[in-house]
Amino acid sequence: MQCRDNARPNLMKQEQNDRLLRALRRRETDCTPVWIMRQAGRYLPEYRAARARAGDFLTLCKTPELACEVTLQPLRRFSLDAAILFSDILTIPDAMGLGLSIEEGAGPRFARPLRSHSDIEKLPQIEPAEDLAYVMRAARLVRRELGGHAPLIGFGGSPWTLAAYMVEGGGSRDFRRAKGLLHSRPDSAHLLLEKLSAALAAYLAAQAEAGAQALMIFDTWGGQLSTADYVEFSRDYLRRVIAALKADPAAAKTPLVVFTKGGGNWLELIADTGCDAVGLDWSVPIGEARRRIGGRVALQGNLDPALLHAPREKIESEARRILAEFGDGPGHVFNLGHGIDPNTDPDKVAHLVDVVHRLSGF
Amino acid sequence: MQCRDNARPNLMKQEQNDRLLRALRRRETDCTPVWIMRQAGRYLPEYRAARARAGDFLTLCKTPELACEVTLQPLRRFSLDAAILFSDILTIPDAMGLGLSIEEGAGPRFARPLRSHSDIEKLPQIEPAEDLAYVMRAARLVRRELGGHAPLIGFGGSPWTLAAYMVEGGGSRDFRRAKGLLHSRPDSAHLLLEKLSAALAAYLAAQAEAGAQALMIFDTWGGQLSTADYVEFSRDYLRRVIAALKADPAAAKTPLVVFTKGGGNWLELIADTGCDAVGLDWSVPIGEARRRIGGRVALQGNLDPALLHAPREKIESEARRILAEFGDGPGHVFNLGHGIDPNTDPDKVAHLVDVVHRLSGF
Numbered sequence: 127m128q129c130r131d132n133a134r135p136n137l138m139k140q141e142q143n144d145r146l147l148r149a150l151r152r153r154e155t156d157c158t159p160v161w162i163m164r165q166a167g168r169y170l171p172e173y174r175a176a177r178a179r180a181g182d183f184l185t186l187c188k189t190p191e192l193a194c195e196v197t198l199q200p201l202r203r204f205s206l207d208a209a210i211l212f213s214d215i216l217t218i219p220d221a222m223g224l225g226l227s228i229e230e231g232a233g234p235r236f237a238r239p240l241r242s243h244s245d246i247e248k249l250p251q252i253e254p255a256e257d258l259a260y261v262m263r264a265a266r267l268v269r270r271e272l273g274g275h276a277p278l279i280g281f282g283g284s285p286w287t288l289a290a291y292m293v294e295g296g297g298s299r300d301f302r303r304a305k306g307l308l309h310s311r312p313d314s315a316h317l318l319l320e321k322l323s324a325a326l327a328a329y330l331a332a333q334a335e336a337g338a339q340a341l342m343i344f345d346t347w348g349g350q351l352s353t354a355d356y357v358e359f360s361r362d363y364l365r366r367v368i369a370a371l372k373a374d375p376a377a378a379k380t381p382l383v384v385f386t387k388g389g390g391n392w393l394e395l396i397a398d399t400g401c402d403a404v405g406l407d408w409s410v411p412i413g414e415a416r417r418r419i420g421g422r423v424a425l426q427g428n429l430d431p432a433l434l435h436a437p438r439e440k441i442e443s444e445a446r447r448i449l450a451e452f453g454d455g456p457g458h459v460f461n462l463g464h465g466i467d468p469n470t471d472p473d474k475v476a477h478l479v480d481v482v483h484r485l486s487g488f
Numbered sequence: 489m490q491c492r493d494n495a496r497p498n499l500m501k502q503e504q505n506d507r508l509l510r511a512l513r514r515r516e517t518d519c520t521p522v523w524i525m526r527q528a529g530r531y532l533p534e535y536r537a538a539r540a541r542a543g544d545f546l547t548l549c550k551t552p553e554l555a556c557e558v559t560l561q562p563l564r565r566f567s568l569d570a571a572i573l574f575s576d577i578l579t580i581p582d583a584m585g586l587g588l589s590i591e592e593g594a595g596p597r598f599a600r601p602l603r604s605h606s607d608i609e610k611l612p613q614i615e616p617a618e619d620l621a622y623v624m625r626a627a628r629l630v631r632r633e634l635g636g637h638a639p640l641i642g643f644g645g646s647p648w649t650l651a652a653y654m655v656e657g658g659g660s661r662d663f664r665r666a667k668g669l670l671h672s673r674p675d676s677a678h679l680l681l682e683k684l685s686a687a688l689a690a691y692l693a694a695q696a697e698a699g700a701q702a703l704m705i706f707d708t709w710g711g712q713l714s715t716a717d718y719v720e721f722s723r724d725y726l727r728r729v730i731a732a733l734k735a736d737p738a739a740a741k742t743p744l745v746v747f748t749k750g751g752g753n754w755l756e757l758i759a760d761t762g763c764d765a766v767g768l769d770w771s772v773p774i775g776e777a778r779r780r781i782g783g784r785v786a787l788q789g790n791l792d793p794a795l796l797h798a799p800r801e802k803i804e805s806e807a808r809r810i811l812a813e814f815g816d817g818p819g820h821v822f823n824l825g826h827g828i829d830p831n832t833d834p835d836k837v838a839h840l841v842d843v844v845h846r847l848s849g850f
Contacts, residue, residue, distance in 0.1 A: 233661075306831065307831065349771065353772075430667070473650065
């Protein structure tokens with residue numbers, strides 16, 4: 127069977143494409159589904175134009191029509207098997223009152239970072255359907271526009287990753303302040319992580335309710351922790367969030383991916399969170415990952431984004447290598463190991479997507 | 489046998505301490521040697537005073553008397569089993585003409601980053617004994633001042649790590665430009681890595697000649713690469729450098745440590761470089777590392793620096809856990825898994841050093 131062509135400019139005419147959802151549930155697909163982390167982003171001229179119209183990144187996130195538009199842009203260009211809602215992992219702390227600003231390239235900053243136990247005690251619990259209504263509205267719009275052409279992925283940051291940003295006040299090379307808190311004030315750290323876990327579970331459930339058909343948790347800074355701290359301060363809260371989702375009527379059947387950057391040492395621990403799939407960065411050979419956890423979860427990944435700067439033949443040979451390393455049978459969602467480089471040539475992305483479909487079609 | 493007390497304010501009165509060198513050669517020691525990555529640094533008030541006198545970080549590195557002074561400062565306070573020369577991994581590109589400046593906290597910048605193949609072709613080969621004479625002079629001073637109290641460690645950055653900084657023009661969250669070069673212009677990348685390998689081998693040999701009794705290569709950004717790229721662009725050049733050192737009369741018998749941050753997936757590949765010891769970041773359990781490569785090399789590490797913010801009892805229990813995980817027998821150098829946090833309380837360092845000696849003395 128040949129892989130179906132789903133590169134139609136008019137999304138509404140497309141037949142149903144459920145490859146991603148089938149693969150996340152480890153069911154057979156006609157070819158390996160593929161999407162690209164940060165596929166709606168600066169490497170696309172039409173994204174840069176939309177961002178210029180919005181004025182800044184956060185306005186783009188917070189204006190449902192614009193967020194919907196940029197979410198769909200890459201699907202108009204490429205035969206992608208999923209849309210991922212255009213948003214940011216830091217919407218939760220922003221809704222909690224920390225005052226987020228994002229300068230693209232420079233990273234996020236909070237006007238009011240957490241500086242004391244009392245700051246953490248005072249953090250309000252949020253009601254995502256209201257406090258993050260702009261996200262739900264964007265999700266509903268995208269879902270309607272997609273019309274079954276591809277499933278919509280919703281997402282959020284892991285409790286530890288959100289906590290790390292909130293304590294630092296922004297990004298950091300080593301998150302020393304946040305990691306210091308784990309050991310100097312474990313009571314504060316656990317209180318913060320509990321609050322964030324409740325907020326994240328409610329947020330992801332609300333996205334599922336609003337139309338997200340798959341969910342992903344980005345544990346971007348999990349890899350900054352030692353193994354013991356990863357278990358105590360990140361993994362255990364991921365489990366808590368996932369258990370809440372699996373008990374939620376809207377989200378219980380929505381497949382969920384956990385991505386811990388730098389988590390190659392902990393694949394078994396991650397698979398043990400209750401997730402349906404594990405996202406892999408580029409540092410773990412996917413064949414090894416499949417041997418270790420492929421009996422329990424689907425795998426998503428893991429081409430190094432830097433490879434998209436290589437000549438077309440090299441991109442093809444690397445895609446072939448990853449598909450061969452994963453091997454036969456269902457449960458693979460092709461993706462990059464991290465977000466796409468803003469300097470990437472969009473033609474290279476088109477080539478990658480086509481190559482994955484062609485090489486895996488059977 | 490009790491662990492000998494080597495915490496003497498007057499270094500010259502100290503008896504010989506060769507614990508570190510014995511452990512790196514996997515020979516028996518009276519207790520586990522310990523030193524601290526960035527032990528001469530901002531957490532020490534006397535360091536901050538010296539840096540203020542120098543005016544800036546690079547002047548401190550380039551003034552042998554001041555570099556010697558700050559190298560010795562932590563050994564006057566703590567019972568450390570090694571001194572590490574106060575310097576920076578970017579001295580080589582600076583000597584090659586890239587114009588290094590270092591703002592402490594913000595990281596390094598090059599005035600003239602590499603922007604083309606021709607920039608790489610034009611890079612001069614350096615003669616470390618002349619072009620980096622200030623480093624050799626500092627090493628000779630420190631060695632004389634130490635008088636056998638503790639061995640002196642010399643160091644440099646791995647070819648890939650130096651290349652990454654030189655191509656980016658400074659630090660980076662993801663080294664996209666440098667990683668892009670590996671795939672868009674592999675010929676340029678290999679030419680650069682060849683030049684840097686020759687320079688690094690000559691530099692480390694010159695440090696050994698000037699008095700360094702152990703050597704360490706910091707592959708700080710190795711963990712940014714995929715496994716295949718790590719082998720091609722970092723590991724293979726580490727092997728080349730180490731082969732050159734093992735053929736050099738001054739350096740052949742000088743034990744050499746390779747530290748790849750984020751290299752937990754590749755311990756076997758790192759051990760295979762020909763090094764005598766492998767430095768571990770905090771993400772790999774040291775017991776697992778010993779099972780995987782402990783039959784071939786010594787291990788250095790791997791307490792998470794964030795643990796130094798914990799109460800004294802937690803520091804003790806974590807040190808005990810690491811020592812127990814490594815287990816009996818020689819070949820362990822206790823250290824942090826990365827550089828010490830500038831906000832660390834020096835009393836916690838004193839506590840850690842004493843605890844390691846006490847718990848491992850036999």
